[in-house]
Amino acid sequence: MKYFERLLLCLLAGVTMNAYAQTAPLKRVEPAFWWSGMKNSKLQVLLYGDNIASATVTAKYPGLTLKKVSKVENPNYLFVDFETAAAKPGKFDIILSFPGGAKTTYAYELKQRANDGKKAQGVTSKDLIYLLMPDRFANGDVSNDKVNGMRDMSLSRDSLYTRHGGDLQGVINNLDYLKDLGITAIWMTPEVENDQKSASYHGYAATDFYKIDPRYGTNELYKSYVEKCHEKGLKVIKDVVPNHCGSEAWFMHDLPMKSWVHEWPKFTQTTYKDQPAMDPYRNDMDWKLQVDGWFVPTMPDMNESNPFVANYLTQNYIWWIEYTGLDGFRIDTFPYNDLQFMANWMEAVRAEYPKFSIFGEALVNSVVSQAFYTEGATVNQKVDTKLKGVTDVALKNAIYETLNGSFGWTNGVNRLYDVLSQDFIYKNPENNVIFMDNHDMSRYFSMVGQNFDKYKSGLAILFTTRGVPQVYYGTEILMKNFSNPDGWVREDFQGGWPGDKQNKFTAAGRTAFENEAFTFFKTLANYRKTSDALQNGKLMQYVPENGIYVYFRYTNSQTVMVIVNTNDTPQTLNTKRFTDRINSFSTAKDVVSGNQHNKIEEIKLPATSTLVLELGK
Template identity: 80%
Template sequence: MKYLNNLLLCLLAGVTFNAYAQAPALKRVDPAFWWAGMKNSKLQVLLYGDNIATATVSVKYPGLVLKKVNKVENTNYLFVDFDIAAAKPGKFDIALTFPNGSKASYAYELKQRNTTNKKLMGVTNKDLIYLIMPDRFSNGDPSNDKVSGMRDQSLSRDSLYTRHGGDIKGVINHLDYLKDLGVTAIWMTPEIENDMKNASYHGYAATDFYKIDPRYGTNDLYKTYVDECHSRGLKVIKDVVPNHCGSEAWFMNDLPFKDWVHQWPKYQQTTYKDQPAMDPYRNDMDWKLQVDGWFVPTMPDMNESNPFVAAYLTQNYIWWIEYAGLDGFRIDTFPYNDLQFMANWMDAVHLEYPQFSIFGEALVNSVVSQAFYTGGATINQKFDTKLSGVTDVAIKEGIYESLNGHFGWMSGVSKLYDVLSQDFIYKDPSKNVIFMDNHDMSRYFSMVGQNFDKYKSGLSILLTTRGIPQVYYGVEILMKNFSNPDGWVREDFQGGWAEDKHNKFTTEGRTASENEAFTFFKTLANYRKNSDALQNGKLMHYVPENGIYVYFRYTNNQTVMVIVNSNDTPQILETGRFNDRLLGFTKAKNVLSGESLNQLNKIKLSATTTVVLELGK
């Protein structure tokens, strides 16, 4: 009766009333805002809401051109194409009018670009990257350890696969520690939302590409983290995963297209083989399985050949660079991506940020395989990935062979020499990221049998040879364990939680051996940070003899001589065959011990050691 009375009043007043004229809710807009002045003037905005495709879209804003409204398979989506070339910063409404006369609108903003973002530093061979799993590093804000409504409510530091509570605030709290250590760049495993039921801590199953996981913090806090890093001269690398998403991603239960992710008649997993990409004798189905197969059942494979998916992903990563002021990307599972998409994506990023650094994870089994995925088409690929560098597994294996191997033509230090002698195959090998371990691998200290001499020797090579060195959190305090299961190599950094009995971030909280390792690492890392030769120098090395490998890093201003003695006995190195690089030098300083050498004809070497000498006249 009340409804009828109200209807009668409206009719008498000459007002049109429609009981069903309520506009559908606009559930999502991606990206939620953008920036004026981008070199690429195209912007594609995803609109999501119940039956939104029935709406007519209109905008009124000076300089803004509505190019096309794309209706797709699912009527809950619209993809709206704009040209923003002539548009100035400001706000405007994206107006929706539905067939029943109802209306809805979204207040969109083209922001002013941050001029400081034009000074992005990029990550180069001058840097030392420190890899952190934020859930396992430090808990700076216990209030976000559990977030109501999220699928994974686990919280137990006694379990390998539950969440432990580390967060972005915890990393911010220890930036001074990292700077003092000699680190110049930080790479965190993905910080974006992973609203998965299990093992959500690792970050590689994104459920919202535009949102920091609330158990780590907020988008604003992430931006603060980048600003805090930059204020200390630390660069920030974001770990990105274009290849796949999480099975609980916001769009997975209501896909815009059937082929938004790769679909198969029954579940098909990737082969985890990189060879089909380059194999001249391949079966095409093997290639399709490599790039279109799902990584695991909980990680659907994104269809990067779909132009709407390609635009969505490309804009997302550019959005994060501009929003937060990032310095570089690490691309997860690079060989499993659509390589044409990746090349186009690389071009789009560098159009806006020419100095921005990108390296890809390519855990492959040879120098040739690594080179195939790097830019320049240097080995008859007939295709250019545009990728600057890869994670250099070949160097890692060469260093391990130098430490743990035996003498022989292709073993011991000869293996490392052999790997580096193949650098001609790359466009620029200095952009490869060299490392000894990461969150998926057995920890370095365990891999050298917890032998402290080998530990020091290998890190001395890592921090003095070519490339961009990367270390995994805790290497400086001898964190150890093997990756079976992975959780063992993802333990907490003690001292990052208020209840920890020992604070390994402090001298007092570390054991004597941990302090010795810390001092060693800090000394060499900070020397590298200030060394012209190690940051900018050319590399010259010599054929190893009798288990001893010698190389030089040099510029016009500085020469550093590195001697690797892989023998388990002391040796005396006669230096006559290195006269072309020693010419004019009469003395040296041991970078790590501080010892002075007043003659260079014969150099005494301890067993299982790498000596780093700065030469003098």
């Protein structure tokens, strides 16, 4: 090669290297894409890269307006606001031009919104929710049990705290099992990336809000999971955590600004008290500790009053709905959130998806405390949260009191009657999610002393009273244990792993006792799927007498009578006092056993039982 040719090549190489050195490649763009035709046409895109604040941002696309570029404390971030109202689906370049002539380009896409009629259907009192932990339910893909580069590489099914290998494919493989069982909606504990150093299997310490944890699968697989659920008539609830993130979240290593999370001079934990939110005599510091304190040291508290954080969280959850077609959200630790943010967030979600369901975890101590967090400002709240329903702890406790408690006006079954009599305090109590246990609580079968009669009686109440019933995985096969520690109530569903000696997903793998429980559960759950009275009916209850509690669910087309006998001896119930509801009905069919009662003036009640009777003429 001639001397001048070699010199020219070297010079060209130097220019190329110099231009590359001046270019700051983007490390993050969130959301990575969006949709045209959203009701809220404003879009704020987070850009993250080394020293990108020095760049000028441009974007040209028909109908698109770049409204504002915000620089923040950290020069590695830019927040770019677009107006998309007139923009049609398509791609355009976001161009960052740096001093010296270097450029970075990101190809952004506005996608076409899907409209297949199955998206964002909402979860209602017509449904039965099945809560599961994906790491502990079934392992459908052993290749992702360990993922190189993740901080936690542990894998041991013998440990309560490490990952066990369950994943999205494992859930997909068992959708027919859930559908056959009578389930209509699935709620999984969070599936997003939890790249924490240890004990990250539960999912409540997100490190990437836009990414499914690779040990569960991919974003594309999660989208496919939702689609497969919809094909089978199952709805999908996503567990979301706006209150906090994981300490290893990508932005925690290089915060956009100090106020992105609530920072304190030293570590400050929430008080786990809900009372300051509603206490008219509160000290404001107690309120600040409740909502701004960190949940635990590994879960920093997001500052939802920061408008950039509010936009980030709101767009993220809308992104997941639009991307996958989800039907509902369960909001973790609702009382620790900024209530005005939650109200605004709720309105933003429903503006896009009017039927979409949202309920909040509110592990509080009374009916009035629960009502405080629900919509309608029915108890003189300063902020209407817009939250349609909560996890109904008061009703759960009342059912346990019915099953395990003693006699007396305020004890036993009278507690259940009393709690339901206070439903006037809610705007719509039908939106409350009713349950007996979950991943943070002792399992239902253990809580009733492994008494099978009580187990059946309580489930019958859960499946027939008002609200949206939710069960925890394994309830149908009598999984048991107490939550000290939590890992004991988060055991694997046997049969979900290759090589399991027992497969509880099949009748052959269950004991006779487990099959009896399974059949009871399945019979009542599937009846509920087709019962107009249990899905849509009004509730009428009667004052309990002699340990017996009676209520009716009824519509114009169907009446179901439910009789709860808390006595440990058989009883005979005279039905004369229920004439106004029984009316012209003269027969009844036992929904579970199929037995026919041709005379209902007197009904024989087994000890410790709940009869579910469909009335006929």
